[in-house]
Amino acid sequence: MPAMEVRLDERTLPEGGFVDLPTLRAVRLPRERSELVIGEGGAPLGGGTWLFSEPQDHLTEFVDLTALGWEPWAEEPDGSLTVAATCTLAQLLRIPARPEWPALSLFPRCADSLVASFKVWNTATIGGNIALALPAGGLTSLATALDAEALLWTADGERRMAVADLVLGVRRTALEPGEVIRSITFPAAALAARIAFRRIALSPQGRAGTVVIGRRDGNGAVTIGITGGTERPEILRFPAPPSTADVATAIDGIGTWYDDPHGAPDWREAMTRRFAEEIREELR
Numbered sequence: 001m002p003a004m005e006v007r008l009d010e011r012t013l014p015e016g017g018f019v020d021l022p023t024l025r026a027v028r029l030p031r032e033r034s035e036l037v038i039g040e041g042g043a044p045l046g047g048g049t050w051l052f053s054e055p056q057d058h059l060t061e062f063v064d065l066t067a068l069g070w071e072p073w074a075e076e077p078d079g080s081l082t083v084a085a086t087c088t089l090a091q092l093l094r095i096p097a098r099p100e101w102p103a104l105s106l107f108p109r110c111a112d113s114l115v116a117s118f119k120v121w122n123t124a125t126i127g128g129n130i131a132l133a134l135p136a137g138g139l140t141s142l143a144t145a146l147d148a149e150a151l152l153w154t155a156d157g158e159r160r161m162a163v164a165d166l167v168l169g170v171r172r173t174a175l176e177p178g179e180v181i182r183s184i185t186f187p188a189a190a191l192a193a194r195i196a197f198r199r200i201a202l203s204p205q206g207r208a209g210t211v212v213i214g215r216r217d218g219n220g221a222v223t224i225g226i227t228g229g230t231e232r233p234e235i236l237r238f239p240a241p242p243s244t245a246d247v248a249t250a251i252d253g254i255g256t257w258y259d260d261p262h263g264a265p266d267w268r269e270a271m272t273r274r275f276a277e278e279i280r281e282e283l284r
């Protein structure tokens, strides 16, 4: 079936115009990969919870990725877990627990760390959250702490990249024009790891000030992922359980403490240091 285009013309526009997105002329529904062409003025549409929440005056067309009907998630033969970019937060949390994936317990904690209503919960996608590249992106926290890899697609090409390298800064990613996130793969070894999680916000329902996630792999290696408190994911790696000084020195090297109304950089750094030390102790 060819791609369907929903044109927002005089007949489909609500009376008085399409108030929130006045420049939008069409929403295209691709049926297969070859139709995944995103031209000038176009943007991939995931759940739309952000795209429909702000002015998008530079955009004229949305390409609705949900029309491609990707399976939300699948276990791979090597025991890793692939989650489609269009998997919603709600679908992500329905992945059944299993003994060989103890780190699955991190999924609800990261999803919970988004400040989201039930409407966002049921609609927002993992791909949209990562592509949006907000420091408080809870799915970015999840994917980077577990060394997940993104599969990036164009209509006729693909490449893979660690999610930690994909998110470059506040609202900045390494996605090339026309490229979309197809899926995220969580490696079996990371899913089998021991996990420790800390998050803080300035108010009980507030946006994350910092999110610190520790992971101890079967071979003793420890990884500490920092998001929310920094402009981009910061991943600290230790081949063996680190000492207090090892962790402190690694944090000294971070120069991307984030500053916005949800927290001052020095507070974010202080909280991160405290949580990283707690996590170090917990995973010892």
Ligand SMILES: Cc1cc2nc3c(=O)[nH]c(=O)nc-3n(C[C@H](O)[C@H](O)[C@H](O)COP(=O)(O)OP(=O)(O)OC[C@H]3O[C@@H](n4cnc5c(N)ncnc54)[C@H](O)[C@@H]3O)c2cc1C
Pocket: 043, 044, 045, 046, 047, 048, 049, 050, 051, 052, 053, 065, 085, 086, 113, 114, 115, 116, 117, 120, 123, 124, 125, 126, 127, 128, 129, 130, 131, 132, 134, 135, 136, 137, 138, 175, 179, 180, 181, 182, 207, 208
């Ligand atoms: C009340 C409320 C609270 C929120 N709280 C948070 C929060 O705490 N933390 C946070 O990070 N965000 C938050 N958001 C913003 C947003 O809702 C989430 O980031 C959400 O996960 C975005 O997912 P989506 O599928 O709705 O993305 P969309 O709105 O569809 O798209 C977001 C961006 O990603 C692009 N995009 C979407 N899918 C892909 C893809 N597969 N490949 C490439 N690009 C893609 C779009 O073109 C767009 O630029 C909040 C929004 C609301 C309304």
